[in-house]
Amino acid sequence: MQEDIMEKLDKHDLRKTIIRKDVLKIFVQAEGKALSSKDIEQALENPDRITLYRTLRSFEEKGLIHQAVDGSGTSKYALCSEDCTVHEHQDDHAHFHCTKCEQTICLETGPRSPVNVPEGYIVRRSYLVLEGLCRRCANP
Amino acid sequence: MQEDIMEKLDKHDLRKTIIRKDVLKIFVQAEGKALSSKDIEQALENPDRITLYRTLRSFEEKGLIHQAVDGSGTSKYALCSEDCTVHEHQDDHAHFHCTKCEQTICLETGPRSPVNVPEGYIVRRSYLVLEGLCRRCANP
């Protein structure tokens, strides 16, 4: 697992610094859950906030994590699938956002049917957010 | 048109103050375009920023405008359809976000096919964002 993390950093051309190993470990452990900068701040001891922001940006640029749009207003990130690279992300899945516990998770949904847009518009990508109650919050 | 605005405020149980008339007029004129707080600030002379935020919140609560999730990070709002009320919004349409000019517009898309979610999850609503280039930005 430690090896897993080192490999990932290597593969994505990121220097192996303490904070990067720590942050990446948290993402791996989160298992499909999207995390905010604050989530990570709380999980770690005392990370420098600015360094954390830059770590997240580097991870995203290098194809290690992807942003999870969830309509909550703050940025959240989750681990990418194996085949994301610095050149292209492959995270075209929907995200579920629980309005009670505020958790956001990546969904393994299949391809979506295309949507009609006005003549002349070019669609590059799309985000689908499902909002509601997660299992835990729905069945208390 | 002035009457239209007065009617709308009346119907949604909002007091007719200067800023509310002004802001609502801007939304009516925007015609399906979603506006940020900053957009409105710029359109108006010198609105108090805080009052504007509260105006937007009241409008949303009373079913006059709805939030347009567009993945841009800042909140945008657009005029609701006639049948939105304080009790329930009816704005289940997708939004298109142009990454070049940053405009966001409401799309008149039909109903979307349902998406599979894990057992036990409850979906209350969903947001669909299409990102790309609008007609003007695609054909320069």
Added chain:
DNA sequence: AAAAACTTGCAACTTTGTTGCAATAACCAT
């Protein structure tokens, strides 16, 4: 016209995120 109820504008504050820069750490090639 006055009372009641709601709205405004100001100050102060919070949260989230960015930029510049010198000190530091990681990597690469001797």
Added chain:
DNA sequence: ATGGTTATTGCAACAAAGTTGCAAGTTTTT
């Protein structure tokens, strides 16, 4: 292993977006 090169860190300072408390001002109702 040593040292040079290059990327990363941590600090301070800043900025945008949004919230809260409260006294003063408006709108609505009676």
